Amino acid sequence: MTFTPDDAPWWTGAVVYQVYPRSFQDSDGDGVGDLRGVLQRVDHLVELGVDVVWFSPIYRSPQDDNGYDISDYQDVDPLFGTLEDLDEVVAALHARSIKVVMDLVVNHTSDEHPWFVESRSSVDSPKRDWYWWRAARPGLEPGTPGAEPTNWASFFSGPTWEYDEASGEYYLHLFSRRQPDLNWENPDVRQAVYAMMRWWLDRGVDGFRMDVINLISKVVGPDGALSDGPVTAGTLGDGSAQYIHGPRLHEYLQEMHREVFDGRRDGLLLVGETPGATVEDGVLFTDPARRELDMVFTFEHVGLDHGPGGKYDPKPLDLRDLKAVMARWQAGLADVGWNALYWDNHDQPRIVSRFGDDGEHRTASATMLATVLHLHRGTPYVYQGEELGMTNAHFTSFDDYRDIEALRYAAQARALGHVSDEQVLAGLAAMSRDNARTPVQWDASPHAGFTTGEPWLPVNPNHRSVNAAAERADRASVFHHYRRLIAMRHADPVVRLGDFRMLLPDHPHVYAFTRSLDGDVLLVLGNFGVEPQEVEVDDAWDGAVVVLGNLAEHAVPAAGRVRLAGWEAVVLRRAAG
Template sequence: MPGPSTVPRDPDWWKSAVVYQIYPRSFQDSDGDGIGDLRGIIERLDHLGELGVDVVWLSPIYPSPQADNGYDISDYEDVDPMFGSLADLHELIEGLHARGMKLVMDLVVNHTSDEHPWFRESRSSRDNPKRDWYWWRDPRPGHEPGTPGAEPSNWEASFSGPAWTFDEATGQYYLHLFSPAQPDLNWENPEVRAAVHAMMERWIERGVDGFRMDVINMISKDVAADGSLPDVPVSGGSALGDPSPHTVNGPRIHEFLHEMHERVLAGRRLLTVAEAPGATVTDARLYTDPARREVDMVFTFEHVNLDIAPGGSKWDLAPLRLTDLKANLSAWQEGLAEAGWNSLYWNNHDQPRIVSRWGSEGRHRVESAKSLATVLHLMRGTPYVYQGEEVGMTNAHFTQVGQYRDIESVNWAAEALERGIPEEMVVRSLAVKSRDNARTPVQWDASPQAGFTTGTPWLAVNPNHDTINAEAARRDPGSVFHHYRRLIELRHGLDVVVHGDYRLLLPDDEQVFAYVRAADGARLLVVANLSDEEAVVDLGPDGALLDGDLLLTTHPDAERGSGPEVRLAPWESRVHLTDAG
């Protein structure tokens, strides 16, 4: 790269970094039990090194009863034997650091497992010192305890059913915004906060380089003056309602995050990213403004909710309009331009595969995977790559409800079938949106079980692994893998990618996503046809940027043409650089 374009050394190193998320149980199994583990990750570090990522984010590996695949933690201080040991984790950290990579751990502290020692103490008696570490409330007056309607409030849990479970031993209900096996911690109690801070300190001492904070914007609940957690409106004859007005971005959330920063994170070169469902651009600006000293970035959910039918749940499918996607992503780019920072992602362990969701996984799988990556990675923010995304893995395409393992999918399917929704519609929704689509084992090669395990995998391997796999992708210079590698090189090498301004072009075009990044005389043009049809667009004065250096394209043999008009093949994308330096 030319000298003037090289990214300067930045104390905020994560701005020029790319993060790779590993969902351990599906990454690589080293011992044949069908479940991925830490030693399997160690075996595959060279793959990550060749890809060029800077950070590995590890989904939970802590001891857990696995009610929610590890997001129900029974011990914050150890490694679940199914994944290995603390010694294995230490070896992994050393292996990453030796390759110039860092490790980010999941911090799951809105809730624990109901088998965590803290909760066992809390539920043992009403006068236990840890009773107030969780949310305990009496049954609703005038109702028989433990019967429908006796819950302290009419909140619905994220995984269906009431958000309160009755504990017969002490005669009170405990709160769980997710499953009954995941009781919510009471962050109003300073002892809880101090215990979490101490736990974070110990992980940092072990060499961890940051934290991805699971549903962290739910830790502050909106408590009424009398200590109650108020009822919410309901609709459609349901007895339960959405509690998010009282549980998301709550009244003390900024206080809690600032306290965490000052007591644990300040002065350390760590990466912190907050999973913040329901956060708007305005909320994110508050969370990520460096002057406020809270977190480095948040995960937005707005863009991944654009294919939900109006008024529906995630399972109610609607087609994506490209103009809506462009408007949303651009609003975040512009909203955090002056203060704050974006996280950039298409995929994670909770989202279906992007090439199946918004790409074209048949004839144009490779080109659509590349172009979607190009559009995302060259925006302002820190890109996240989810395991298998770099080789263009697709959704699982399971054909039966019984093939799914995810608690959210299983619970929703059971409720939907009970309501009389035809099974074929339930299967279709699961095939598009189930979290299991992201959790099928990584496809390393064309061998049985895709090289993931020598045993029986915990979740079925996608049958298309015989053609879509990492071994084949690394051999093919035109593969999705090498396109991701080049995108990462551009972020590492060009200041305009990291720090440049963002300007959307063609906001009303339903086929083409185009924008310009600009910094210190350098201008980067990104233009991508995100459709199955040829596109012809006029870029106006910005068409002159097509004469700049062609840095990256999905179609290297296509004619470039001249002037403001550009003709793009289906799923063709181009990246041009004009550098005044």
């Protein structure tokens, strides 16, 4: 179905802001952001104009993976405050017409969650099959290398199986060994998850961002066996075909919808994180008739600069590849489904350092990238600090890093010795998740106004010039450009719902497309580089009105041509008639 201005869901005109609470604002001087810190910055969110705040996990957790290892789904970790603090934050946001979305992490729990503690207590535990327990490979000594039930490699390096000496069996963990995977084959697990979700909705939250939700169904043989994947490095294999988009995934999502959302669907937002999803998968997830999700985060576009050695072996972006991926998703979900639009999040390096220029041209490249993304058809997501043009941290020492994924990768790479420490550090500096997790830069004071204590992760030294106070005072700043983009989505139906058409797909430097709705047509142009670019446009664009530009002097079509300055973005509306 194609949405129209009369029947489009509210989220087609919304912009979501992601808060990573650990790094947003510290209120008590312990160096870690918290919920009362969020209260101090509500006015920033209001001024920006966002409609939804999505909180990364604030649940009780041992913090092995910064809160994505949950030990109690129905309590707030003391690191961040209390349930009463959260209630106050939700009320403050709701009072300003901002909805609240919680992170839902139900592919796995912490190994300290009572469910897993009980499951681990005995092979006869009633909760034993709430998780994936398996014996060693036949004929091999349990606990020895290669005896793991399958050869799958973890997302966080090493095998996906942890040996439990007490019971003589292994448990599955696709991520850290302290994040055991829940067994969604067990209906009791699903019902416990659904009950928890209903509890949060009853408490007043407005939806969920569902962490790696497409991993919850595994391929299980008739005897309960899990199968090896093709070997990719050493003895470890790629098991993704056994757990990405497993055979019961859509059944589970539809059951979740019936059990949790039916009867209270209006006003909620359901977004799934779906690594490995194709356009065809996206249609299935987001077709309203299927009653699964509203939109999904795809990973194709943020994998385009991964080199032969993977994420930490980055290569330069080929803009033509980016346009091809984005156009395919726009076309694939044009009639059925909906796109989630993002550059940054807590798992990605800063976009201005990645696809832009975080030096002399930081403001121009950050605003160009924002313009191109926000003018696509879909719901834009802004990650904290993105609206300020925050950059990668450019750490130079292994001691600066905190992220478990980066630290495990570095340890493994250094142990293998295939690359030098300099190469490992270069890969981390470009792609580590810690680049997104440095504290938000509020002002030029020590620790950027984030904390009066010692921050849990070093503050980027460029906070003296790149910070919210400076951005707010400059009408030409990244912050004010994001405000204008968000206001456009709120006010302009063609931005919300217009058809998308990619132009110049083979141009190596210019990103160009149109949005059209009921005769209203916008042309969006972005120059992905410092060198000026001249492009041909249809004569019909002569005399077009500049709707938005990121530079003081905007490109204007003349005689069928547009000359874009370095890192320039411009949005044009075709003249009537």
